[in-house]
Amino acid sequence: LVLRGRLSDGTVVERSYTLSDGSRDWDPYDIRQQIRVDAGDRQSLSVSLGSLPSTNGNAGDHLKFVRFDGRRTHFTPLRSFDASRGFFGLGRREARESIVDRRSAVWVAIKNHFFAAILTPATAVTETDCAPIEIVGDRPTRGLGATATLPLTAVGNSKEAKFSYYVGPMEYVRLDRLDRERVMEFGIFGFFGKLLLMAMLAIHRIIPNWGWAIILLTVAVKLLLWPLVVAQVRSSHKMAAIQKPLQEIQRRYKSNPQKCQAETLKLFKENGVNPASGCLPLLIQIPIFFGLYSMLRAASELRFARFFWIGDLSSADTVARLGSFPINILPLLMAATMFLQMRHTPMPSSNPSQRWLVNAMPLICLAFCYNLPAGLILYWTVQNSVGILQQALIQRNGRSVREVTAKGTVGRGPGGRSARRKH
Numbered sequence: 001l002v003l004r005g006r007l008s009d010g011t012v013v014e015r016s017y018t019l020s021d022g023s024r025d026w027d028p029y030d031i032r033q034q035i036r037v038d039a040g041d042r043q044s045l046s047v048s049l050g051s052l053p054s055t056n057g058n059a060g061d062h063l064k065f066v067r068f069d070g071r072r073t074h075f076t077p078l079r080s081f082d083a084s085r086g087f088f089g090l091g092r093r094e095a096r097e098s099i100v101d102r103r104s105a106v107w108v109a110i111k112n113h114f115f116a117a118i119l120t121p122a123t124a125v126t127e128t129d130c131a132p133i134e135i136v137g138d139r140p141t142r143g144l145g146a147t148a149t150l151p152l153t154a155v156g157n158s159k160e161a162k163f164s165y166y167v168g169p170m171e172y173v174r175l176d177r178l179d180r181e182r183v184m185e186f187g188i189f190g191f192f193g194k195l196l197l198m199a200m201l202a203i204h205r206i207i208p209n210w211g212w213a214i215i216l217l218t219v220a221v222k223l224l225l226w227p228l229v230v231a232q233v234r235s236s237h238k239m240a241a242i243q244k245p246l247q248e249i250q251r252r253y254k255s256n257p258q259k260c261q262a263e264t265l266k267l268f269k270e271n272g273v274n275p276a277s278g279c280l281p282l283l284i285q286i287p288i289f290f291g292l293y294s295m296l297r298a299a300s301e302l303r304f305a306r307f308f309w310i311g312d313l314s315s316a317d318t319v320a321r322l323g324s325f326p327i328n329i330l331p332l333l334m335a336a337t338m339f340l341q342m343r344h345t346p347m348p349s350s351n352p353s354q355r356w357l358v359n360a361m362p363l364i365c366l367a368f369c370y371n372l373p374a375g376l377i378l379y380w381t382v383q384n385s386v387g388i389l390q391q392a393l394i395q396r397n398g399r400s401v402r403e404v405t406a407k408g409t410v411g412r413g414p415g416g417r418s419a420r421r422k423h
Contacts, residue, residue, distance in 0.1 A: 001016065001017045001018075001019075002014065002015070002016045002017075003015045003016075003017075011037050011038065011042060012037065012038045013035065013036070013037050014035070014036045014037075015033065015034070015035050015036075016033065016034045016036075017031055017032075017033055018031070018032040018033070018034075019031060025177075027166065027168075027174055027177065027178060029166055029167060029168030029169070029174065030164055030165070030166045030178065031164065031165045031166075031167070032162075032163075032164050032165075033162070033163055033164070033165055034160060034161070034162050035047070035150075035160060035161045035162075036155070036158050036159070036160040037152065037158060037159050037160070038157070038158050042152060042159065043151065043152055044126060044149050044150060044151050044152055045149070045150055045152060045161055046129075046147050046148070046149050046150075047119065047147060047148050047149075047150055047161075047163070048145070048146075048147050049108065049109070049110050049117050049119050049145070049146045049147065049148060049165075050110070050117050050145065050167070051110070051133055051135065051143045051144060051145035051146075052110050052111065052112045052115060052116075052117060052143055052144055052145075053112065053135045053141050053142075053143040054078070054112055054113075054141055054142060054143065055112045055113040055114055055115075061077075061113075062111070062112050062113040063077065063078040063110075063111070063112045063113075063142075063143070063144050064076060064077045064078065064110070064111055064144070064185075065099075065108070065109070065110050065128070065130040065144060065146050066108065066109040066110070066111055066116075066118075066182075066183050067101065067103075067105045067107075067108050067109075067125075067128060068105060068106050068107050068108070068182060069103065069104065069105055069106065070106045073182040073183075073185075075185060076099060076130060078132055078142065078144055080096075080099065081095065081096045081097070081098075081099070081131070081132045082095055083095040097131060098129055098130065098131035099129070099130055099131070100127065100128070100129045101127065101128045101129075102126070102127045104124040104125060104126055105124060105125040105128065105148075106120070106124060106125075107119060107120040107121075107125075107180065108125055108128050108146065108148050109180075109183050110130070110144050110145070110146050111170065111183055111185075112144075113300075113314070114169060114170060114300040114303050114314070115167075115168065115169055115170060115300070116166065116167075116168070116169075116170050116175075116180075116183050117165070117166070117167045118165070118166040118167075118178075118180050118183060119148055119163055119164075119165050120163055120164045120165075120166075120180070121148070121150050121161065121162070121163035122153075122161070122162040122163060123150070123151050123153065123161075124151075125148045125149065125150060126149050126150070126151055127148070127149035128146060128147070128148050128149070129146065129147050129149075130144060130145065130146035130147075131144075131145055131146075132144055132145075133145045150163065166178060166180065169300045170183065170184050170298065170300045171300055171301065172184060172194065172197050172198075172201075172298075172299075173201070181194070184298045185294075185298065186291075186294045186295070186298060187290065187294045188290075189287045189290045189291040189294060190291075190294070191291070192287050192288055192290070192291025192292075192295075193290075193291040193292070193294040193295040193298070194295075195291070196217065196221070196288075196291055196292055196295045197295045197298075197299060199217055199220070200213050200214065200217045200295070200299075201301075203216050203217055204301075209305075209307065210301060210302055210305035210307065210313055210375070211305065211306075211307025211308070211310065211313060211375075211378065212307075214296070214313075214375055214378050214379050214382070215378070215382050217292075217379075218292075218379050218382040218383050218386065219382065219386055221288060221292070222383060222386040222387070222390065225284075225285060225288070226390065228284055228285065229387070229390050229394075230394060235273070238271060238272065238273045239273060241271070242267060242268075242271050242273060245267055246264065246267060249263045249264055249267060250264075292379060293376065296373070296375045296376050296379055297373070297376065299314075299375070300314075302314040302373070302375045305375075307374075307378070309329065310330070310374045310378075312374070313373065313374050313375035313378070314373050314374075314375060315373055315374065316328050316331075316370075316371045316372065316373065316374060317329055317330045317374040317377070326371070328370060328371070330374055330377040330378060330381060331366055331369055331370045331372075331377055332366070333381050334365070334366070334369065334377050334380050334381040334384065335362040335363065335365060335366040336362075337381055337384035337385050337388065338361065338362040338365060338380075338384050339362040340384075340388055341384050341387045341388050341391070342359070342361065342362070
């Protein structure tokens with residue numbers, strides 16, 4: 001498609017658009033463009049990336065301008081244009097109508113939760129300008145628009161700029177083929193997020209339902225981490241079993257910190273307790289957890305995906321409303337499974353304040369996660385359920401606190417002999 005026009009200064013502009021020919025290396029959402037002008041003194045042109053609205057009301061979280069400089073990806077969220085009081089005055093700023101950046105970029109984009117418009121020129125972008133806009137429709141909403149300044153290259157008696165323009169869904173396979181997957185913003189645990197997303201896509205090819213794909217992926221990850229879970233539960237059981245002698249040591253040597261530390265280490269050694277062994281499995285699981293979180297948060301494949309009563313796995317599973325308050329089922333199930341899992345997890349400390357925090361954690365998570373996408377909550381609920389089953393299996397195999405104690409893991413108290421018991 002070729003369009004011709006004349007600018008107000010007399011410059012003749014010819015703009016051509018070439019769509020995909022269907023070959024594998026040319027994505028159908030990627031439009032190749034060329035702009036040719038006849039002005040001899042014009043050095044650059046400003047090209048619009050268009051505009052994108054927010055989706056599912058997540059403007060502040062997902063609606064962003066993106067710039068890749070060849071080494072790092074920079075994100076400018078919509079809230080960057082709003083006034084801010086900062087943190088105790090630090091970072092205070094006034095509202096801004098636009099943000100102009102005169103640093104070069106390999107490619108630039110605007111993105112919301114599910115879609116992206118990515119402009120990749122043949123020569124680097126020299127300047128960008130992004131600004132919030134009001135998108136008028138049945139329900140007016142805030143959006144984000146951007147322009148990019150492209151240098152012109154002399155070709156005969158005219159000058160031209162060539163670029164490709166991807167405008168479509170943020171699907172990892174497509175964007176990875178174009179080397180533009182950075183726009184999906186997987187975060188610092190992106191390696192795990194990409195790996196888990198590929199695993200979920202592979203499961204979906206066998207079982208074409210995204211809800212079951214999330215469940216099977218979660219179960220597979222939990223089974224893969226089974227040895228770490230066993231080590232963590234064993235450590236928790238041992239720590240719970242020595243709480244009374246540990247408290248006695250802390251009481252007796254309250255005024256002698258060095259002696260208290262020495263006796264504590266001796267107690268740990270006699271009972272085979274390593275405090276770090278309970279933390280290490282958790283630390284190893286953290287990147288995987290956040291990788292799953294970022295993956296499910298960025299996967300546009302979940303949009304409009306149905307699963308039982310859930311009409312859209314990419315948004316909250318609202319089934320009814322009390323006035324303006326949404327009734328979401330999955331977050332309630334998540335909080336219930338979290339509560340049950342914590343009830344079956346041995347407390348390594350008898351500190352009342354810590355117990356109160358653990359008991360309150362399901363309610364805290366319920367408040368923070370109530371309106372999160374159903375796909376994320378489904379993953380968390382399944383993870384809690386599988387965790388309960390794993391703990392039950394570990395206890396059935398003879399690793400409960402009572403059996404550990406009977407085999408002599410409760411060792412010596414302060415100043416006394418080993419308190420081993422016969423089984």
